[in-house]
């Protein structure tokens with residue numbers, strides 16, 4: 001009986017050691033997995049703040065340039081790039097840049113309605129005048145620019 005008992009104790013100790021070693025190995029594996037994940041996330045997590053010189057070139061430098069461009073939205077430039085193609089000549093019945101009468105008629109329904117039409121599109125007028133990078137505010141500025149420059 002005494003022999004059996006001590007065998008039992010030895011068995012329990014063995015199992016305890018086994019359990020501990022499984023936990024230990026498991027925690028090492030988990031740790032290295034965390035490190036791998038951190039390593040994989042690093043390029044995305046690297047943030048380059050405005051005003052800081054970015055050590056990393058490529059994507060983040062490009063993103064910074066793009067956000068800089070968005071901040072300095074120029075209605076004149078965006079008009080030339082996106083709207084002029086139709087609104088300079090009055091193509092397909094587009095109210096012409098510089099045509100006061102045409103814009104006065106459009107504005108009769110109110111600035112907000114005209115801006116909404118420019119955002120959503122109207123007949124041959126494509127949504128946002130095909131300026132996919134223009135925000136709603138940008139479109140509003142563009143409408144003011146086009147109609148306000150009617151002489």
Ligand code: HEC
Nearest residue numbers: 082083086092094106114117118123124125128129131142
């Ligand atoms: C593919 C040609 C085309 C492009 C590009 C285009 N427009 Fe137009 N736009 C039109 C036409 C055609 C109309 C007249 C639609 C109608 O009344 O049937 C129009 C009408 C408008 C109107 C009057 C909407 C109203 O409620 O009467 C606004 C404002 C306008 N465009 C703004 C813009 C702006 C801003 C851009 C550039 C971001 C732009 N358009 C680009 C063709 C174009």
